[in-house]
Amino acid sequence: MATGSAGGTVSIKEVAAQAGVSPGTVSNVLNRPHKVAAETRSRVEQVIRELGFVRHGSASTLRAGQSRTIGLSVIDIGNPFFTDVAAGVEDVASELGYAVILGSSSGDRVKEERNLRVFAEQRVRGLLITPSDEDPGRLDVIRDRGISVVLVDHPAHSPDQCSVAVNDITGGWTAARHLLDGGATRLAYVTGPLTIRQCIERMNGARQALAAAGLDPATALSAVEMPAMNAKAGQRAAETLIASGRLPEAIFCANDLLALGLLRGLLQAGVRVPDDVAIIGYDDIDFAAASAVSLSSIRQPTFKLGRIATELLLDECDNPGSHAHQQIMFQPELIARESTRHA
Amino acid sequence: MATGSAGGTVSIKEVAAQAGVSPGTVSNVLNRPHKVAAETRSRVEQVIRELGFVRHGSASTLRAGQSRTIGLSVIDIGNPFFTDVAAGVEDVASELGYAVILGSSSGDRVKEERNLRVFAEQRVRGLLITPSDEDPGRLDVIRDRGISVVLVDHPAHSPDQCSVAVNDITGGWTAARHLLDGGATRLAYVTGPLTIRQCIERMNGARQALAAAGLDPATALSAVEMPAMNAKAGQRAAETLIASGRLPEAIFCANDLLALGLLRGLLQAGVRVPDDVAIIGYDDIDFAAASAVSLSSIRQPTFKLGRIATELLLDECDNPGSHAHQQIMFQPELIARESTRHA
DNA sequence: CGTCAGCAGAAAAACGTTTTAATGGCCTTG
DNA sequence: CAAGGCCATTAAAACGTTTTTCTGCTGACG
Numbered sequence A, B: 001m002a003t004g005s006a007g008g009t010v011s012i013k014e015v016a017a018q019a020g021v022s023p024g025t026v027s028n029v030l031n032r033p034h035k036v037a038a039e040t041r042s043r044v045e046q047v048i049r050e051l052g053f054v055r056h057g058s059a060s061t062l063r064a065g066q067s068r069t070i071g072l073s074v075i076d077i078g079n080p081f082f083t084d085v086a087a088g089v090e091d092v093a094s095e096l097g098y099a100v101i102l103g104s105s106s107g108d109r110v111k112e113e114r115n116l117r118v119f120a121e122q123r124v125r126g127l128l129i130t131p132s133d134e135d136p137g138r139l140d141v142i143r144d145r146g147i148s149v150v151l152v153d154h155p156a157h158s159p160d161q162c163s164v165a166v167n168d169i170t171g172g173w174t175a176a177r178h179l180l181d182g183g184a185t186r187l188a189y190v191t192g193p194l195t196i197r198q199c200i201e202r203m204n205g206a207r208q209a210l211a212a213a214g215l216d217p218a219t220a221l222s223a224v225e226m227p228a229m230n231a232k233a234g235q236r237a238a239e240t241l242i243a244s245g246r247l248p249e250a251i252f253c254a255n256d257l258l259a260l261g262l263l264r265g266l267l268q269a270g271v272r273v274p275d276d277v278a279i280i281g282y283d284d285i286d287f288a289a290a291s292a293v294s295l296s297s298i299r300q301p302t303f304k305l306g307r308i309a310t311e312l313l314l315d316e317c318d319n320p321g322s323h324a325h326q327q328i329m330f331q332p333e334l335i336a337r338e339s340t341r342h343a
Numbered sequence C: 001c002g003t004c005a006g007c008a009g010a011a012a013a014a015c016g017t018t019t020t021a022a023t024g025g026c027c028t029t030g
Numbered sequence D: 001c002a003a004g005g006c007c008a009t010t011a012a013a014a015c016g017t018t019t020t021t022c023t024g025c026t027g028a029c030g
Helices: A012-019 A023-031 A038-051 A057-064 A080-095 A109-122 A136-143 A168-181 A197-212 A231-243 A256-268 A286-290 A302-318 B012-019 B023-031 B038-051 B057-064 B080-095 B109-122 B137-143 B168-181 B197-212 B231-243 B256-268 B286-290 B302-318
Strands: A069-074 A099-104 A126-129 A148-152 A162-166 A187-191 A221-225 A250-253 A278-280 A297-299 A327-330 A333-335 B069-074 B099-104 B126-129 B148-152 B162-166 B187-191 B221-225 B250-253 B278-280 B297-299 B327-330 B333-335
Touching: A012 A023, A012 A038, A023 A038, A057 B057, A057 B109, A069 A080, A069 A109, A069 A302, A080 A099, A080 A302, A080 B080, A080 B099, A080 B109, A099 A109, A099 B080, A099 B109, A109 A136, A109 B057, A109 B080, A109 B099, A126 A136, A126 A302, A136 A148, A148 A302, A162 A168, A162 A302, A168 A197, A168 A250, A168 A278, A168 A297, A168 A333, A187 A197, A187 A231, A187 A256, A197 A221, A221 A231, A231 A256, A250 A256, A256 A278, A256 A286, A256 B286, A286 B256, A286 B286, A302 A327, B012 B023, B012 B038, B023 B038, B069 B080, B069 B109, B069 B302, B080 B099, B080 B256, B080 B302, B099 B109, B109 B137, B126 B137, B126 B302, B137 B148, B148 B302, B162 B168, B162 B302, B168 B197, B168 B250, B168 B278, B168 B297, B168 B333, B187 B197, B187 B231, B187 B256, B197 B221, B221 B231, B231 B256, B250 B256, B256 B278, B256 B286, B302 B327
Parallel strands: A069 A099, A069 A126, A126 A148, A148 A162, A162 A327, A187 A221, A187 A250, A250 A278, B069 B099, B069 B126, B126 B148, B148 B162, B162 B327, B187 B221, B187 B250, B250 B278
Antiparallel strands: A099 B099, A297 A333, B297 B333
16 A cells, blocks of 8 residues: 555655655655654654655765665676576675676677676676686776775685685596596596686696696696587587597586587487596586486585675675675585496 | 776766866767767867766766666576576667666565665666566556566566567467377476466466367366476476376476476486476476486577567667557477477 | 857756754753 | 753755756858
């Protein structure tokens, strides 16, 4: 009941007039209820309900100098990894009344920059970003405006900012170690662009594991670099590998999307998994367990990543004085399934 | 180069002063470049770059009375169906310089309402929403403020608004028809809450197909209603069906997530698919083709849904005079794979 | 040569809030 | 009883744009 169907938009002034108080008092009811006498407060609240008043966010942002929105810039919203992160972010933000502005760069530098500009225009309160490369100047548009930034799935290089990440070196190490344990000595690494930090570090981790096992990483691990990190690219990687004539004994994929595409490509070509080739992915997305041959993977605490990043960001925004920057690093976890079942 | 590292935030006034013009002229350079003499314009643009000026979106929104943001409210951002829609939306919006505010309701009425309020506060230019139920009053907070709404994956009931949907009756009909073609006569329908329109209509479509085939829908199709529509719920549905002692000959799932979970559950219990039970899902998400037994499904033009909905919305916003409301209805498409392979 | 149209730009008001300083009433205290 | 302090509230300025109205100026035309 009591929805103001007054057509147009009702401002704080009209509420004030109707309640017989000044606009300032209405503002106080909204933002510092304890400063208003109980009786006045309830009268104002009553009028607010009757008139269906909704605070004009832009006016509030303009005057107060800070907004109730945060920006979220991910690389690919089509990837369940980022979707899970986004769900975590949305969860916390919505709880606290923050709006989340979404930007997906698709790995496109121009698009990422355009998104950052939109965030800057909106004067987002803070920004959560999984940077698509190492360019440190990229975020200047944002930082120049004093907007806090938390890096997601990317460790901060300096101690003056927060970050939430998962150790990709360990992850790569674990994956390769697992393949070695299965008896493989000739490995391939199917990856996205090697400009992406995650791709490089997972590879480096794998190399370290090979070296530690007494193998020469240069010959024991051949990289297949694809321009994208989705299932389609994985399928094309399968074609490439098959066309090359000599399949490796085991394949480590930089993410599950690549792995699922690769798996499909190989199975279609009559390659048996894991008998002919073992495969391990990365991220442990929900669908990894349901694939044709269930996919071994490296699990990351995705939802948590989003939640904690958002909590850190909002803490930094709300308590600039007491906030201590944190660089949180989670450890990934091996999930062994059929695709790497040892003989 | 030429990034204004002037720390704080630079306003249109400072640009004006620096360029020796009035703030109004700077505004014109920004919004109506053709009204400004070429020489003046380039001088102002030069200063804008030098100072690293970025328009304050809130001030602009406040004064102009309209924002450059749109709201997107979906039911479950974790579902690839909505993710694909979101990708389409983001694509168009970002191209046109609009920011997308994301809200995921998780089917929770309270959360949806909270999100709508946030959209209202932000004075979004327009709203794209997949309503989680039929409640017509839900959107009043939005419509009272004159914000355009386009329904996504939901046909509009009245001709005074736009909608983009896919025919769920046809989809249900097609799915059931396909199962009947495989020789099944005892079917089950694994679905989410039957308060969700899509779930009901797909069921009704299936029933019509049964009736048309001379079967009694009441006995030939038993519904298994789950509280959620994700893989976990699908797996639990498998347990339910197995516990019931008598498996149907074929199962139609209201979406692919349910189907994938169900498939996994059945396979783990030793049920052979499609030999013992055929399964068909809905949405044809990317992962349907890669599952243990590749999943037959009903494909919807998801990305397109998002793109077109956004185009309609922005057309409605930008040309309120000439805009003609459209209720667009796509037809779904059967994708037959192994999970319904006929004997 | 005078008038008028057209154009570039300036000045100022306005958008809806928040916030600071000011006001008046009431209670406490000496 | 007077002075001071506290409290709830008000008045008014400010945030950074956009937009409308207005002012000079230039050039064209009769």
